[in-house]
Amino acid sequence: MSAETVLSLKNVRKRYGAVTVTDDVSFTVDRGDRVALIGPNGAGKTTLFNLIAGRTPVSSGSIELNGRDITTSREEVRCRAGIGRTFQHSELFASLDATGNVLMALRRRHGISRSIIPSRKREARLTVEAHEFLDAVGLDPRGSSRVSDLSHGQRRQLEVAMALALEPDLLLFDEPTAGMSGAETRTFSELVSNLPRSLAMILIEHDLDVVFALADKVIVLAAGAVIAEGEPSTIRGSAEVQDAYLGTNLGEVFL
């Protein structure tokens, strides 16, 4: 294992009773890697994210983050250790506006989330920082609308802003462009391609244009197991992947 390895999965398995949803998955993600995780519905992509992020415990196998075993760590501990994620279905604070949502992430990252002293000056400073993150994902920072007033695409953008605000080593994007408009998707792709190479990311994505534009490595998951792994060009041409992915010609469906 090189010193640059951020995430390492070894024989990760998840069973619910007799059903195996993740079967013997092993791979590593290095600093700067942009990995796309693709596969048909029900392949276990989101489950794998939940195993990595610590929402669901693994049945067997091990997970390391920055060389540290986090297999049994709680979700919040893994987040503090450097994992930031977005959710397939937006998980936001409905009673807050966009800035308030990002502030919740910033207060934790700056280590003041348990402070019992209110400070306007500190909040003002954090608000400026929050606006920078909102700006970066293409949300109008001055728009102080509540989450309930945001469009579906804007909620996805806000999820991304919150994950970025954590300044993680590993970013997990669960279908970030689902429901985004064409323009929003382009903004997102541009944002991701401009992210510093100091962080690693895994992207679950159905839009193969986005996958091939952003990823430098593709992992194909089917029925909980990794069936192919490699550079986008290799995966694109693999008959085996096309077959297993949908049992049909990938090109006809997606490209």
Added chain:
Amino acid sequence: MKSRTRIIPTVAVLVVLALAPLFLDSYSLDVLTGGLIYGLMAMGLAVLVGQAGLPSLGHAAFLGVGGYAAGLLAVHVTANPLAGLLAAALVGAVLSVLLGVISMRAQGIYFLMVSLAVAELIHAITMTTDFTGGDNGLSGIPTPEIPALDALGLPHVVSVYWYVLVVAVVVLILVQLLVAAPLGRAITGSADNADRMRALGYNIATVRVSALVISGVAVAVGGALLTQKDVFIAPTALAPDTSILLLVMVLVGGARSLVGPLIAGIGLVVIRSYTSSTIGDYWVRALGAIFVLTVYFLPNGLAGLLSRRRAAPEPSTSEEAVRVG
């Protein structure tokens, strides 16, 4: 800007409250003192119900442990009222942590049941132990010594009133500050979306226990004040009726607010005291009617009524999103 528009009415209310002994007879003043204490406890419970989203039907337990702690301390150690408050706060905090551990994963109705069970347990303990005076209650509590006020040669009921007023205002300010602090934001965030909080690196269990402690300490301090005012406490004070009364005060005042439950607490105690001679046992039914009418016509309580009049367009900047007052 918002806080500036609030200063004048706040100061006006405080001045009127401070001068109340000048125009109230001693019975009315005693009633108002009780109202302030219940208002303080309702405000403490509101932190849990409105901010942390944990409805409790067991907060009479905190009143009880606070009240007995202050009473026992006064009987056996010192009649210094501040020592009594400190003891109550400490015991309240310990009970809060215990309740937090017991109810770790309980939400909504399940938390309600756990809190009720814990309260009934403590209720039963006070009824059956000799140490607490059993069914008869704890008597022989010395009158609290408030040197600064006693020196003025004031009637006792007046010095107790001023003492309670000062404590209530201090607790209100402290709780307001806590709610506005990052910890308070974390408490409302956990009620709003616990999954997201975990994914942001927050430890939900710690946040929940913090909310329980803030709430439990405030109610325990209220319990101590009640004991010091009445120089008596009995197990009936810990009965489920008291928990229900506190919860109704919170809902009538508006759970997301702190000042609302404070006002509702004062109001309901005053109404109860002045109607007991006429409606007597019908009080509980009247309380039920008040509760139903509030839920029906004022879903956000008195505080909802006030904020609706104050701001027609919904205030929604991040500073105001978590309502403080």
